[in-house]
Amino acid sequence: MDFTAIKALTFDVFGTVVDWRRSLIREGQELGRARGLTVDWAQFADAWRGLYQPMLERVRRRDVPWTKLDDLHRMALDRLLTEFRITGLAEGEVDHLNRAWHRLDPWPDAVAGLARLKRRFVLATLSNGNVALLVDMARRAGLPWDAVLGAEVARHYKPQTQAYLTTAALLGLEPAQCMMVAAHNGDLAAASGLGFRTAFVARPTEHGPGQKTDLAAERAWDVVADSFIDLAARLGC
Amino acid sequence: MDFTAIKALTFDVFGTVVDWRRSLIREGQELGRARGLTVDWAQFADAWRGLYQPMLERVRRRDVPWTKLDDLHRMALDRLLTEFRITGLAEGEVDHLNRAWHRLDPWPDAVAGLARLKRRFVLATLSNGNVALLVDMARRAGLPWDAVLGAEVARHYKPQTQAYLTTAALLGLEPAQCMMVAAHNGDLAAASGLGFRTAFVARPTEHGPGQKTDLAAERAWDVVADSFIDLAARLGC
Structure with missing residues (x-):
């Protein structure tokens, strides 16, 4: 695409x-x-x-x-x-x-992948975490967010539509100009329904060795990657 | 102090x-x-x-x-x-x-000063600028914000109190844990009235060579500095 x-x-x-x-x-x-x-x-x-x-x-x-x-x-x-x-x-x-x-510690590929992605894209959180939590996490882990947005500024938790739409609006963008990146098919489904582009990044041990959900992409998301490094490569960064 | x-x-x-x-x-x-x-x-x-x-x-x-x-x-x-x-x-x-x-271009001391200040403090915008404007500015100029907050997320323009109080609340802080940094005495007066600590940084050519306002601190703000480098030094960074 x-x-x-x-x-x-x-x-x-x-x-x-x-x-x-x-x-x-x-x-x-x-x-x-x-x-x-x-x-x-x-x-x-x-x-x-x-x-x-x-x-x-x-x-x-x-x-x-x-x-x-x-x-x-x-x-x-x-x-x-x-x-x-x-x-x-x-x-x-x-x-x-x-x-x-x-x-919380980042996955081993996260910081290096985000650094590559940041060269070309604005990077924003669209998380249910509150701003202070995400700011502390980013400072400790070295996550290079351009903006910390999501549920708290929208005062609605994902997958409620306001969380996604408020974040896009604060970035001054239409949903189609935003790509939601998540390890959860449900999050991507909600974003996609509002017009976001979608990238699935598999995290098959998020829930430990016996994980049964979100082991793979369940729909033809715009991008499917197995790390943030892989995501950067697929997006041409 | x-x-x-x-x-x-x-x-x-x-x-x-x-x-x-x-x-x-x-x-x-x-x-x-x-x-x-x-x-x-x-x-x-x-x-x-x-x-x-x-x-x-x-x-x-x-x-x-x-x-x-x-x-x-x-x-x-x-x-x-x-x-x-x-x-x-x-x-x-x-x-x-x-x-x-x-x-917009940063003042010559801004990027180096912010880098020093960031080692010790969370750095957030508390601006009347909208998020997208501030994000674009930061990416171009290399301003290392931890969070881009202020008027748009509060939906109130400074000096209305909600702009200050919403920003502090999103940072998970009491006003007394925040220091407002501004070249404008009026902005500091509004923040101070809500319990913020205050730092005046003189920008005597903001309005050009004939500037008549905000040439100096008009009250005993907690810190008075003539650049962000000076501010960092005074805050022990």
């Missing part, structure tokens, strides 16, 4: 740019060692992420007022600390653990 | 980071040479900027619905093309001239 009309790449972040699961396990193990806790941190990470969609859904349905992801993460964390019988943590330690989401 | 509580610097952009007047004159002269126009481009630049506050004021008062700065610039430009008797431009040429605001 012809990519000359595309001005910006808009990125899903959790799972697509960063390896949230391995990073949360690392953070949990560090805390566990420091405080002598015996916890299955892989199970903990999966449980924490498992509460993600149900919590977003309450905001999407307006059962609760707009709540940024940091606060949803904290509500989920408080619940999991009880369920996993983790006690004795000071408020500062719980807050530090909640901010593990600000310290 | 103690700067350890400050996490982010929020920047006014037009006049503080970039030299809009000299850049607009340069752009006008380029167009003039290409199209054989005889125009006093300094007068043109001053007239264009002169329409800025009156146009913002109409949005602030809600006489007109929210309008991004690119569109306000274009309305002003269309009027000035008539007043300066500039005719015969194609739509693409007028649009290119309007986007001169996306191609």
Whole structure:
């Protein structure tokens, strides 16, 4: 296809740019060692992420007022600390653990791939993460975003249409001038339905060794790549 | 003073980071040479900027619905093309001239100063410029923003309080954790009134050789500097 009309790449972040699961396990193990806790941190990470969609859904349905992801993460964390019988943590330690989401590590190809893609395209987040979370993550990991946009500035969580359309509008672009980059077929389906171009980047171990979903592209997305380096090559960067 | 509580610097952009007047004159002269126009481009630049506050004021008062700065610039430009008797431009040429605001040059100390400041602080725009304008400017000039925020994401123009408070909230910070950096005493007064810390950076030729306003700090701002390099030194970066 012809990519000359595309001005910006808009990125899903959790799972697509960063390896949230391995990073949360690392953070949990560090805390566990420091405080002598015996916890299955892989199970903990999966449980924490498992509460993600149900919590977003309450905001999407307006059962609760707009709540940024940091606060949803904290509500989920408080619940999991009880369920996993983790006690004795000071408020500062719980807050530090909640901010593990600000310290997620990028996939090994992400930073180098983004640097190549940035030469030709505007790079923006289109994530459900809040701005402060994404800014902290970018500074720590060296992610060279031109703009940190997405759910919080739109006050709507993906896949609600406002998250995508507000991001394109803030970039001064039509949806057809934006390419959504994600490791999740559902995210691309929502973006595509609004006129975005689409790039699927496979992250087959996002959910660990037994991952069953999003192992491959489920539709003929405009680009299918197995890394950000591969994506850059396919886009001629 | 103690700067350890400050996490982010929020920047006014037009006049503080970039030299809009000299850049607009340069752009006008380029167009003039290409199209054989005889125009006093300094007068043109001053007239264009002169329409800025009156146009913002109409949005602030809600006489007109929210309008991004690119569109306000274009309305002003269309009027000035008539007043300066500039005719015969194609739509693409007028649009290119309007986007001169996306191609403003930074003051000579800006990029090096921001690089130093970025080591220690989150750097965000808190500008009346729209996101696309600021992103294009940053990519061209090499301005290393961590986040492009301000009027458009708040849908309120400075000095309305929402522009400042929304930017701080998106950064996940209290106003007292943010330092507003501006060459304009009025901008700092508005930010200070909301609890922001303040840094005045003198730009005594922003309005050309005959500048009469904002030549110096008019209050005891937390920091007074004569360049971004000086600001970095005073903040211990």
